[in-house]
Amino acid sequence: MMLREHFSAELVQLQVNLTTLGELVKTATRLAVEALLRRDNILAGQVIENDTVINQLRFRWEEQALQLLATQNPVARDLRVIAAGIHIVDDLERMGDHAKGIARISQLMGDNPLVCPGLPLDTMAQKVCELLNLALASFSNRDANLAGVVGRRDDEVDEMYNRIAAELFEIMFSDRGKVGEANHLLWAAHHLERIADRTTNICERVIFVCTGQMEEIPGMSSRLNSHK
């Protein structure tokens, strides 16, 4: 006889729900960037509208987690999963806000075609979504190694952001007429960069679930400093 079968089933369901929430955030991110680059403000509007679903689900998740805490006395790893999950859904909700932010930017840019085309924002978005995907997989598979690797890959996103920012500054300096749009695109890139940062937070929580250790995954700048 498996003891506490019902609790185990509910805990599994909670983890599945977290992954589902992550999938929604990933979709929102991908589509927000797609809307921005394709100048599709109907799609942007849908991303904005659907952010309320993400927000509601985050609260629903927390409520279920609190009910398990209050009624089931989880200990050890079960406790860590729930405690980490409460932080992770918070990160996911904020990532959803960043995706919404990108969609808002698209709407602010009106219906005009892009005057600074060719920026690798779509590649950056792909990278961000890939890392989020891997972070969620590391959570479902309890894979601390994967979480560590993914967390450190935030550097790749930072590099892309720096390149895009440099390119946009170049455009702003060379053509004053493009300053408005370049500024908007810079903000969009910044949103993506923040989403990746929060992916690193998720990875840190996954490591906590697996090992019980609360540690920050060092970013590139602190790794460089430690070599000095």
Added chain:
Amino acid sequence: MKNSLVEGPGYLNQVKAVQSWERTEVLPVLTGNHPKFEIEKINFYYGALQVLRDINLTIPTGYITSIIGPSGTGKSTFLRLLNRMSDLTPGARVEGSIRLEGKDIFTEINPVDLRYRVGMVFQMPNPFPKSIYDNVAYGPRMHGLRDKKELETLVEGSLREAFLWDEVKDNLHLSALSLSGGQQQRLCIARSLAVAPEVLLLDEPCSALDPIATFKIEQLLAELAGRYTLVIVTHNMQQAARISHYTGVFMLVKDQAGELVEFGPTNEVFTNPKSPTTEAFLTGRIG
């Protein structure tokens, strides 16, 4: 737009998954929500001493309802009323009504039938000093079942339902008293199930058991929910929290008579109780 957030097939699948969240409720999905017991304005006295005051409560069919509260608030008295165990207590007097499936248990159902439909399991495992087999077969025999084959099927079925079969199937004719405490308690549950009751009343069924035996009983009760209506009195708040779907809280409010200060879905009672008295009790500030 083909790839829109609303129309994309991938997104739709996600939304479907999200909708399934609603099914992760702790409450099992049961058809209808009709009451098993309707308890109205129950006042109970031992002589001049009032021990229960104005208890109004509806116990839903097929769920586990737990009754918690400090000692001396009338929880066990209340439970014993549900199959009229207090009838023979000298000086006991009850006012108000308790209906089982719409029929008053004091005036419309005779006590033998009532106890046939409403079984009881006590704090201390109390198997008869007979074999394991005879313990389970006792009730059905009393009700006139003589056919050996039928009895065997019923005994096996009841022991399986109580998660005890695998542990005792080779020793059915050993004395029930040779079993461990946890096994004895599951045997008592099997004995109750053998007469196919609608309701099982459990008065502190785990308080004499170790944690593993306790988890086994809890798991068993979770399996029985749905098919049976279970009402459990427990001092162990966490046990009520873990296994029950609904929780009632008994407290002393003005004097020595227990009152029901809160009743609701267990999740709500334990995360956001409505009554400040419940909150104080659950958080260990009174009791």
